[in-house]
Amino acid sequence: MHRFDELDMKLLFELTADGSISVPTLSKKLGINASVLYSRIKRLVKKKLIKKFTIEIDDSLLGIGVKAAVGINRDPKFKDSIQKQFMETAEVVSISEVTGRFDIMIKVYAENLEALHSIVIEKIGKIEGIQNTETFVELQKTNKDPVYLIR
Numbered sequence: 064m065h066r067f068d069e070l071d072m073k074l075l076f077e078l079t080a081d082g083s084i085s086v087p088t089l090s091k092k093l094g095i096n097a098s099v100l101y102s103r104i105k106r107l108v109k110k111k112l113i114k115k116f117t118i119e120i121d122d123s124l125l126g127i128g129v130k131a132a133v134g135i136n137r138d139p140k141f142k143d144s145i146q147k148q149f150m151e152t153a154e155v156v157s158i159s160e161v162t163g164r165f166d167i168m169i170k171v172y173a174e175n176l177e178a179l180h181s182i183v184i185e186k187i188g189k190i191e192g193i194q195n196t197e198t199f200v201e202l203q204k205t206n207k208d209p210v211y212l213i214r
Contacts, residue, residue: 065110065112067107067112070093070095070103071103071107071112073093074089074093074100074103074104074107075107075112075113076208077089077092077093078104078113078116079208080208082116082117082118083116083118086100086101086104122172126174127172127173127174128173128174128175129172129173129174129175129176129178129179129200129201130170130171130172130173130200130201130204131170131171131173131179131183131198131199131200131201132168132169132170132171132198132199132201133168133169133170133171133183133187133196133197133198133199134164134165134167134168134196134197134198134199135165135166135167135168135169135187135193135194135195135196136164136165136166136193136194136195136196137166137167137192137193137194138192138194139166140192141190141191141192141193142192144190144191144192145167145190145191145192145193146158148190149169149187149190152182152186152187154171154172154173154182154186155169155170155171155187156170156171156172157169157170165197169187171183171187176200179198179200183196183198
């Protein structure tokens with residue numbers, strides 16, 4: 064296991080809050096020399112603690128009005144073909160094999176409830192090997208910083 068110090072944790076905290084922050088701005092904010100920060104960030108990427116830098120999108124501006132989690136039970140014989148079909152379904156944004164009462168949890172984005180219904184019934188429900196589904200519509204979401212990011 065890699066060792067990460069307090070500066071690494073501060074960098075993670077700041078970059079998680081705003082991945083587009085410039086190193087000079089970050090340097091002023093943390094009171095650390097910019098060259099030190101450049102090398103630390105490069106090291107965190109090299110050690111694969113930071114996997115990628117990304118953006119946050121306002122999904123509503125793209126017409127996404129409904130987000131849902133769908134719990135799915137499947138016939139184990141169809142595991143690979145079901146996974147492949149989920150990967151080919153544009154509205155499915157994540158797929159997780161889970162423990163508990165479902166075999167798989169997927170996250171689905173849709174324009175509205177009618178579109179969500181159509182996706183779940185017409186696209187997901189008709190995939191060979193799907194035994195049953197249960198849909199959980201997201202009403203509100205609050206993101207919380209992971210514990211390791213608290214300063």
